[in-house]
Amino acid sequence: xxxxxxxxxxxxxRRLRGLLFQGALIAGITLAVVGLVEHVLAEGGASxxxxxxxxxxxxxxxxxxxxxxxxxxxxVLLVGLLNTVLVAVLGIFFATILGFIIGIGQLxxxxxxxxxxxxxxxxxxxxxLLLQIFFWYFAVLRTLPGPRNSLNxxxxxxxxxxxxxxxRPEAAPEFIWVVAAFALGLLGTIWxxxxxxxxxxxxxxxxxxxxxxxxxxxxxxLVASAITSFPLTFSVPxxxxxxxxxxxxxxPELVALVTALSAYTAxxxxxxxxxxxxxxxxxxxxxxxxxxxSRGQMLRLVVIPQAxxxxxxxLTSQYLxxxxxxxxxxxxxxxxxxxxxxxTTLNQSGHEIEVIAITMGVYLTLSLLTSGVMNLYNARIALxxx
Amino acid sequence: xxxxARQTTRPPVERIGPIEWLRENLFSxxxxxxxxxxAMAIIYILVVPTFRWAFIDxxxxxxxxxxxxxxxxxxxxxxxxxxxxxxxxxxxxxxxxWRANLTLFLLAAGILWLTMPGMRGKPLVAVLLLTVFPLxxxxxxxxxxxxxxxxxxxxxxxxxxxVIAVTGIVLSLPLGILLALGRRSDLPAxxxxxxxxxxxxxxxxxxxxxxxxxxxxxLFLPQGMSADKLLRALIAVALFNSAYMAEVVRGGLQAxxxxxxxxxxxxxxxxxxxxxxIILPQALRLAIPNIVSTFIGIFKDTTLVSIxxxxxxxxxxxxxxxxxxxxTPSTAFTGYLFAGAIFWIFCFSMSRYSxxxxxxxxxxxxx
Numbered sequence: 011x012x013x014x015x016x017x018x019x020x021x022x023x024r025r026l027r028g029l030l031f032q033g034a035l036i037a038g039i040t041l042a043v044v045g046l047v048e049h050v051l052a053e054g055g056a057s058x059x060x061x062x063x064x065x066x067x068x069x070x071x072x073x074x075x076x077x078x079x080x081x082x083x084x085x086v087l088l089v090g091l092l093n094t095v096l097v098a099v100l101g102i103f104f105a106t107i108l109g110f111i112i113g114i115g116q117l118x119x120x121x122x123x124x125x126x127x128x129x130x131x132x133x134x135x136x137x138x139l140l141l142q143i144f145f146w147y148f149a150v151l152r153t154l155p156g157p158r159n160s161l162n163x164x165x166x167x168x169x170x171x172x173x174x175x176x177x178r179p180e181a182a183p184e185f186i187w188v189v190a191a192f193a194l195g196l197l198g199t200i201w202x203x204x205x206x207x208x209x210x211x212x213x214x215x216x217x218x219x220x221x222x223x224x225x226x227x228x229x230x231x232l233v234a235s236a237i238t239s240f241p242l243t244f245s246v247p248x249x250x251x252x253x254x255x256x257x258x259x260x261x262p263e264l265v266a267l268v269t270a271l272s273a274y275t276a277x278x279x280x281x282x283x284x285x286x287x288x289x290x291x292x293x294x295x296x297x298x299x300x301x302x303x304s305r306g307q308m309l310r311l312v313v314i315p316q317a318x319x320x321x322x323x324x325l326t327s328q329y330l331x332x333x334x335x336x337x338x339x340x341x342x343x344x345x346x347x348x349x350x351x352x353x354t355t356l357n358q359s360g361h362e363i364e365v366i367a368i369t370m371g372v373y374l375t376l377s378l379l380t381s382g383v384m385n386l387y388n389a390r391i392a393l394x395x396x
Numbered sequence: 397x398x399x400x401a402r403q404t405t406r407p408p409v410e411r412i413g414p415i416e417w418l419r420e421n422l423f424s425x426x427x428x429x430x431x432x433x434x435a436m437a438i439i440y441i442l443v444v445p446t447f448r449w450a451f452i453d454x455x456x457x458x459x460x461x462x463x464x465x466x467x468x469x470x471x472x473x474x475x476x477x478x479x480x481x482x483x484x485x486x487x488x489x490x491x492x493x494w495r496a497n498l499t500l501f502l503l504a505a506g507i508l509w510l511t512m513p514g515m516r517g518k519p520l521v522a523v524l525l526l527t528v529f530p531l532x533x534x535x536x537x538x539x540x541x542x543x544x545x546x547x548x549x550x551x552x553x554x555x556x557x558x559v560i561a562v563t564g565i566v567l568s569l570p571l572g573i574l575l576a577l578g579r580r581s582d583l584p585a586x587x588x589x590x591x592x593x594x595x596x597x598x599x600x601x602x603x604x605x606x607x608x609x610x611x612x613x614x615l616f617l618p619q620g621m622s623a624d625k626l627l628r629a630l631i632a633v634a635l636f637n638s639a640y641m642a643e644v645v646r647g648g649l650q651a652x653x654x655x656x657x658x659x660x661x662x663x664x665x666x667x668x669x670x671x672x673x674i675i676l677p678q679a680l681r682l683a684i685p686n687i688v689s690t691f692i693g694i695f696k697d698t699t700l701v702s703i704x705x706x707x708x709x710x711x712x713x714x715x716x717x718x719x720x721x722x723x724t725p726s727t728a729f730t731g732y733l734f735a736g737a738i739f740w741i742f743c744f745s746m747s748r749y750s751x752x753x754x755x756x757x758x759x760x761x762x763x
Contacts (some may be wrong), residue, residue: 028582031583032583032585033585035585035586035589036585039589050615050616118431119424119428120421120428120431120432121421122421122422122432122435122436122439123435126435126438126439133740135743136696136739136740136744137696137739137740137743138696138697138698138699138710138739140699140700140703141699141710141736141739144710144714144732145732148728148732149728152728153725334600334601334602335601337601337602337604338603338703340603341702348601348603348607352604352607356607356611362611362615363615366607366608366611366612369607370604370608373601373604374596374600377598377599377600378599
């Protein structure tokens with residue numbers, strides 16, 4: 011009887027069926043891949059990455075590193091990648107600030123503010139991102155007045171249909187001393203914080219270091235620049251004929267892209283922040299107040315650390331989404347990776363497979379890097395179960 | 397002795413006047429009052445001019461840009477009126493547009509049936525919608541069986557947007573379920589293959605996937621064989637979104653208590669029976685809100701096909717705004733407002749439904 015149960019017929023064995031199924035899957039995938047590679051090689055579709063050394067021959071409107079028409083396709087890849095990173099970093103910065111403000115605003119006790127923030131989220135997250143990019147670029151920035159009638163919201167800031175002109179900081183060689191003084195001040199604040207923490211852990215006494223921190227961060231740099239007769243100057247944009255000279259210009263494509271990406275992603279970040287704060291049990295707040303913490307201390311020491319634990323994972327995926335969504339740049343011809351590499355380079359060189367593979371590889375690497383860094387942070391703040 | 401019915405009285409309804417309400421909610425502290433004033437200012441600055449521009453100062457009649465240039469203040473609605481056919485159907489032959497209407501009507505009826513509470517035969521309707529409807533829609537839209545053939549490059553506007561969105565949704569859900577099961581499988585080869593597939597699609601932007609579909613897929617096909625351009629885009633959208641769907645379904649599967657699987661196994665059910673009869677029906681129900689969110693994402697992402705040369709709703713508007721015949725300062729604004737309103741209504745109703753389902757589902761747990 012016992013034997014009959016233990017020994018099932020061989021074709022009904024789970025183990026064997028599992029092995030067979032997996033074998034078939036591996037064989038199928040291998041066959042498909044080998045077949046594809048052979049087919050592509052036979053058609054002459056892929057001919058290696060040598061084309062990256064060829065001269066590109068086209069100009070790029072925005073490059074963070076030196077670039078000219080004589081540069082290679084490899085250089086184009088680098089320029090595009092840096093432009094993508096620029097959009098992603100700026101977008102993440104503004105989206106995080108806006109998202110936290112709106113997210114906290116949604117929980118405001120002020121009825122009007124809460125409604126306003128909810129309305130912001132409901133309107134912007136239900137509109138396609140591409141539509142928002144088009145709106146900012148074609149309907150807003152492209153219809154601005156020309157350079158001669160620029161909008162001038164602040165001194166030395168000019169906005170027109172060619173972009174936003176800002177003063178450019180220019181550092182004299184002596185500026186290095188100011189940086190050194192600031193670094194010294196920074197080290198001082200870190201030492202101060204460690205001291206304060208040490209004291210709190212030893213004696214339980216709280217030391218107020220806010221003012222000292224502020225002084226250490228500002229005073230050394232200020233004194234150093236006074237001694238070196240203020241080495242940091244600004245080059246101000248000036249209207250000369252039909253266009254501006256001096257200063258730094260932010261192209262309208264970049265402005266539209268960053269505005270749309272941050273406004274759109276902020277709605278998702280706001281939802282994550284709202285859910286995170288609402289997810290801290292009210293018992294935690296009540297206990298904190300019962301222990302005699304002030305409302306500020308309660309938020310800073312009890313609510314926010316616990317809320318961050320819930321906010322960080324969705325925040326990570328939103329940062330990744332923003333980075334990937336920056337590829338919509340191609341629709342308004344901002345020179346990002348997809349636009350100038352997977353677009354212009356692909357059309358000119360005709361190396362479809364290599365170009366698309368490199369582009370996808372770059373995004374995959376960016377995604378994995380971001381999630382890796384965020385996982386580290388997440389592990390640091392995760393709940394330590396005893 | 398029979399117990400007497402206990403008289404219960406409801407708690408008194410708290411009634412406060414509007415002034416009291418304002419004081420409590422908007423002006424309780426000076427800081428709060430300042431916030432309220434700022435909020436009112438923002439609302440006033442945003443809403444009043446937009447409303448004036450879209451309705452009061454708008455131009456409602458005319459047949460070229462001249463009508464809108466004359467007033468030069470509000471929205472240019474004749475632009476939309478003039479192009480509404482293209483915005484809704486693209487270049488779909490005018491005499492054949494009833495076929496598109498019929499398809500959309502069938503779809504709308506099916507969806508209404510599924511979302512209205514208390515309707516009978518929902519599972520049957522769902523199965524019909526996922527199996528029979530696509531066939532009917534395919535024949536109706538492309539032609540054949542006595543209907544005139546309408547090639548896919550003539551499709552456009554809202555019709556194309558809906559075709560891509562619905563196909564993406566219908567294909568990515570079953571694929572996503574398979575991938576989610578694969579990722580949780582005991583068989584290492586299946587698990588690794590699923591993880592690689594899911595993480596690959598989730599790591600790359602949809603734009604590059606669409607580029608791949610339009611440049612690279614033709615290279616992979618045997619010589620002399622060419623796949624329809626729309627078909628290639630549809631496959632790309634479906635594969636891309638199946639990875640996101642897989643993660644959503646996996647979330648639902650993970651929320652299932654282990655006891656369910658163990659009980660099913662104890663009853664003698666095999667892997668597929670356990671999943672088809674016990675696990676998936678419950679896990680999918682748990683995942684409905686997130687599945688609908690993914691649907692919204694797919695719907696919004698259909699606009700990306702305009703980058704590879706399709707004229708979907710947004711692409712059609714975009715093409716219209718660059719037409720010199722209608723070039724006015726307000727054309728682009730008007731076009732985006734109209735397209736935005738359509739997208740917003742679709743997405744907002746889906747998100748309302750998902751919130752509603754979330755409440756319905758958690759009602760059982762609150763018991």
